[in-house]
Amino acid sequence: MQSLQNQNLYFPKGVKLQQDISFENGLIKEIKANPDTLKVEEKYLVPGFIDLQIYGAGGKLFSAEPNPDSIRIIEDQLLQEGTTSFLICLATNTPEVFNQCISVIKEYRSEARNCLGLHLEGPFINPEKRGAHVKEYIRKASLDEIKQLLDFGDGTIKMMTLAPELQDEKVIQYLLDHHVIVSLGHSSATFEQATKAYNQGVQTTTHLFNAMSPLQHRAPGIPTAIFNHPMAMASIIVDGLHVDFEVVNIAAKVMKERLFLITDAVAECHTGPYQHHAVDGKFVMPDGTLSGSAMTMLQSIKNCVKYCGISLSDAINMATYYPSKLIKKENEIGQLAVNAEANFVVLDEDMNIAQVFYKGSEIKLNKAASI
Structure with a gap:
């Protein structure tokens, strides 16, 4: 199982800081708080x-x-x-x-x-x-x-x-x-x-x-x-x-x-x-x-x-x-939730794309996406 730790996760009702998200076989398997981390990363993990x-x-x-x-x-x-x-x-x-x-x-x-x-x-x-x-x-x-x-x-x-x-x-x-x-x-x-x-x-x-x-x-x-x-x-x-x-x-x-x-x-x-x-x-x-x-x-x-x-x-x-x-797929895509597809974007502190994951696999970026 793969995981990204100490992330600021965006949910439909708002952001939760210092979260670990684990995924396997293309699906999100677990989302939990990470209280042991002292430093909050200035990154945002969004669907x-x-x-x-x-x-x-x-x-x-x-x-x-x-x-x-x-x-x-x-x-x-x-x-x-x-x-x-x-x-x-x-x-x-x-x-x-x-x-x-x-x-x-x-x-x-x-x-x-x-x-x-x-x-x-x-x-x-x-x-x-x-x-x-x-x-x-x-x-x-x-x-x-x-x-x-x-x-x-x-x-x-x-x-x-x-x-x-x-x-x-x-x-x-x-x-x-x-x-x-x-x-x-x-x-x-x-x-x-x-x-x-x-x-x-x-x-x-x-x-x-x-x-x-x-x-x-x-x-x-x-x-x-x-x-x-x-x-x-x-x-x-x-x-x-x-x-x-x-x-x-x-x-x-x-x-x-x-x-x-x-x-x-x-x-x-x-x-x-x-x-x-x-x-x-x-x-x-x-x-x-x-x-x-x-x-x-x-x-x-x-x-x-x-x-x-x-x-x-x-x-x-x-x-x-x-x-x-x-499109009636809110349980599959569009939000970070257990059993939803592991599709997410990691944005850096300047709101540029740092990482992209599609069904749990990281996409190799040619360059950072920004305005």
Whole structure:
């Protein structure tokens, strides 16, 4: 059995100092206080990060290069960054590209490590709120198409972003009945329409405030529906470009454990319908439209603490425990608990990555991850 001693451990309800954590066969076996140690290490041991919306990493945009090598490179890079669980995301595209990507994930899942499956962001969205999505590929879903898509996906499709105001209720219900997490996004839904969707069972919302009807004093829109609903969750991009840091602060105060972090990160790409160009710390399409982010999950956590008035404990929960609850894996990942996977990140006193463990095995770091 392996162990790390005298660690400051972050749990969903806060930090505990001077703890020993032991693990074996990929699982945490014991967590106990270490009262004999005189010196408290200035390091923080936190759960491995979870990113439920990321398009690429390590120079690979998955939709542009849908092959097992791309996924391996993306997995390797994300483990370097402390992301021990993620959903690879596909933006609105042709059925051929979707099927090709799904085929790769099906083929690869027997050797998959931190890739949990697919998040389909589109194509069943509202063209009025398409953002960087290609308008020509956007369409309304039919129930037969959804059935065929899930059958072909064979369990690899874990989440889908759609605009509920344009989809039939039976389509949404079919997705929910087949254990696909439905996320409201790229939508012009009114407050009433969004509330109805959440009441039907839609669990979450894609990148709060971006590509959705706004919060206005006479038209409360999707954000107010989220704020008012007791169960609806939402992801948010905390790079300071997609959402102002002060707005992140307000959303976190209102939503608490219902708000979680995504990177929405992409990779440089100069071919195909999604050509992401790196410009001044962000990615834009050829026409200048802001596309995905250029940050890591650790950067997002740091931004929450430094700029948004969010405590370190809460920021860590937003990157670990809260998304694990959404995907109903909180007993397996997203927190430090006995019998959970031994996925954790050791941060040094400057909040840079010192060590990463995935299922109990230490990842050899190429270099420390930092802003």
